Amino acid sequence: MKARMAIIVLVAVTIFCFSVVAGPHIINPFALDETSKEILFSIRVPRSIVAVLMGMALGASGAVLQGMLRNPLADPYVLGISSGASLAAAAGILGGFSFLGTFTVPVLSFTGAVITGGIVGIMGWRKGGLWPERLLLAGVGLSFLFSALLMLLMSISSDDGLRKAMLWIFGDLSMSDWSKVPYGCFFVATGIAVATMRAKALNALILGDDFAHSLGFAPHRERVLLFVSVALMTAASVSLGGMIGFIGLLVPHIVRFFLGSDSRLLIPAAAFSGGALLCIADLISRTAVPPMELPAGVITAIIGAPYFLYLLKGKNVLSS
Amino acid sequence: MTEILFTLGLGDNIVGVASFSDYPAEAKKKPMVGGMQNPSIEAVISLKPDIVVMALDGNRKEFEERLRSLKIRTYVFRAKRISELPQGIRDLGGALGQKERAETLAEHIGAGISAISVKGGTTRKKKILFIIWPEPLIVAGPGSIADDAIAIVGGQNIADETRIAYPKFSIEEIIRRSPDIIFIGKGTGMMEKVSQGLLERLNKVPAVRNKRVYYVGDYLYRLGPRTVTGIEELARYMEER
Numbered sequence: 001m002k003a004r005m006a007i008i009v010l011v012a013v014t015i016f017c018f019s020v021v022a023g024p025h026i027i028n029p030f031a032l033d034e035t036s037k038e039i040l041f042s043i044r045v046p047r048s049i050v051a052v053l054m055g056m057a058l059g060a061s062g063a064v065l066q067g068m069l070r071n072p073l074a075d076p077y078v079l080g081i082s083s084g085a086s087l088a089a090a091a092g093i094l095g096g097f098s099f100l101g102t103f104t105v106p107v108l109s110f111t112g113a114v115i116t117g118g119i120v121g122i123m124g125w126r127k128g129g130l131w132p133e134r135l136l137l138a139g140v141g142l143s144f145l146f147s148a149l150l151m152l153l154m155s156i157s158s159d160d161g162l163r164k165a166m167l168w169i170f171g172d173l174s175m176s177d178w179s180k181v182p183y184g185c186f187f188v189a190t191g192i193a194v195a196t197m198r199a200k201a202l203n204a205l206i207l208g209d210d211f212a213h214s215l216g217f218a219p220h221r222e223r224v225l226l227f228v229s230v231a232l233m234t235a236a237s238v239s240l241g242g243m244i245g246f247i248g249l250l251v252p253h254i255v256r257f258f259l260g261s262d263s264r265l266l267i268p269a270a271a272f273s274g275g276a277l278l279c280i281a282d283l284i285s286r287t288a289v290p291p292m293e294l295p296a297g298v299i300t301a302i303i304g305a306p307y308f309l310y311l312l313k314g315k316n317v318l319s320s
Numbered sequence: 321m322t323e324i325l326f327t328l329g330l331g332d333n334i335v336g337v338a339s340f341s342d343y344p345a346e347a348k349k350k351p352m353v354g355g356m357q358n359p360s361i362e363a364v365i366s367l368k369p370d371i372v373v374m375a376l377d378g379n380r381k382e383f384e385e386r387l388r389s390l391k392i393r394t395y396v397f398r399a400k401r402i403s404e405l406p407q408g409i410r411d412l413g414g415a416l417g418q419k420e421r422a423e424t425l426a427e428h429i430g431a432g433i434s435a436i437s438v439k440g441g442t443t444r445k446k447k448i449l450f451i452i453w454p455e456p457l458i459v460a461g462p463g464s465i466a467d468d469a470i471a472i473v474g475g476q477n478i479a480d481e482t483r484i485a486y487p488k489f490s491i492e493e494i495i496r497r498s499p500d501i502i503f504i505g506k507g508t509g510m511m512e513k514v515s516q517g518l519l520e521r522l523n524k525v526p527a528v529r530n531k532r533v534y535y536v537g538d539y540l541y542r543l544g545p546r547t548v549t550g551i552e553e554l555a556r557y558m559e560e561r
Contacts, residue, residue, distance in 0.1 A: 098513040292489060
């Protein structure tokens with residue numbers, strides 16, 4: 001298992017390095033002219049880092065949520081966090097807000113995500129703890145509400161604002177620059193670290209609250225910790241570059257096929273795989289039809305879904 | 321569209337306009353029937369129009385078909401490019417019984433365009449980028465009005481091979497193609513703020529380095545009487561220095 005984990009990390013790092021030098025034009029890092037240097041360091045490196053961060057956050061969050069909610073269909077977006085973020089971001093884009101310059105949309109979406117996470121948390125709270133079913137249902141309910149509000153907002157707004165908002169919602173990494181890297185790193189690293197440290201408790205939670213209790217874990221306390229770490233990671237991810245589908249839902253399942261269901265391995269492995277997948281997807285999105293760019297979220301699903309279906313054939317989902 | 325009708329002297333005959341019609345100022349006082357893409361058919365019918373004028377570029381074909389099936393007369397303005405504008409206006413004037421005014425307007429536009437295009441020099445064409453929106457980065461590609469205008473003022477649009485009128489463009493490619501001049505549409509105060517981040521990232525590009533980034537009006541966002549104003553604006557900035 002350790003060897004497989006090492007392979008995943010190695011592959012992820014290789015993909016990252018490759019995605020930095022490849023693109024509409026291949027850049028040779030050992031023979032840089034002024035333009036290539038500029039493109040490499042101010043555009044590609046920060047962009048690939050942001051892609052990795054987003055992918056890691058989504059992969060890890062998915063792995064945590066599927067275990068915590070005991071539901072193979074759970075993903076970071078099912079909690080409504082992304083809908084809240086999208087609604088806030090779209091309102092900002094359509095309303096033409098720019099009070100914080102280029103940080104306006106990320107800050108708005110992060111705030112929207114955190115507020116939504118907070119509401120879901122409050123709704124999921126009953127008798128001194130968070131209950132998986134309540135969290136799920138509250139998330140789904142809020143998700144529908146916010147999506148509807150988003151549609152409402154879009155259908156009463158002018159056409160060109162609409163296009164911009166759509167592009168953002170479908171994931172846009174083209175604007176990633178260094179300024180977004182530090183806070184992205186902070187939330188994603190903290191989230192993954194907390195989740196990995198509580199992975200043993202998560203393993204117990206998957207088997208049921210009573211079981212976890214008998215092993216000496218406090219189920220409600222563990223769930224709050226995990227929920228907060230997931231909410232912050234997802235919020236950071238959405239605010240970095242919009243919604244990217246597929247990774248949070250299916251990457252953890254793909255990783256389970258290879259490594260089994262032990263959360264201690266699953267969480268970091270899903271993080272690295274998610275990061276690598278989004279990195280490849282972004283590479284394709286900016287290389288396929290230059291000088292134009294495609295939305296990376298579309299690419300992740302197009303390359304990821306067939307692979308997942310191929311693996312699914314003849315496997316038992318969620319068995320280790 | 322609304323603008324052309326007003327210029328043809330039909331302002332008083334207009335019973336309703338698409339929402340977001342903001343020019344001329346009188347247009348804002350007319351009843352609105354919804355956006356270009358999603359107008360309300362009930363609102364249109366309740367205004368009892370003799371004819372509904374629509375644009376091929378902007379309105380949906382299904383809506384036109386729907387109106388016709390309800391026995392409402394429609395007219396589709398077919399011009400999509402600047403070169404088609406004068407003829408488009410003549411045809412429209414013919415259909416609405418304003419032949420003479422349409423002829424005058426068409427000639428005025430045609431003359432305005434040719435007055436500018438004559439100046440196109442023989443030296444190396446300046447490389448131009450017309451930004452519609454900075455984040456996410458949308459630029460004017462081939463088939464857009466701004467692209468036509470760039471050609472008329474003798475520039476070379478660096479996004480001319482995209483095959484899409486308003487493509488999502490790669491920042492990397494802007495740096496590589498190093499435009500001499502960058503135009504940013506809808507030059508309101510807000511646009512300057514929103515585009516700051518992008519311009520910082522493009523600070524090595526000649527246009528930004530030599531302070532040749534210009535915020536222009538929204539004249540090139542739709543075809544009409546002010547299209548010439550938009551082209552003149554680009555030409556004026558091209559000439560600077």
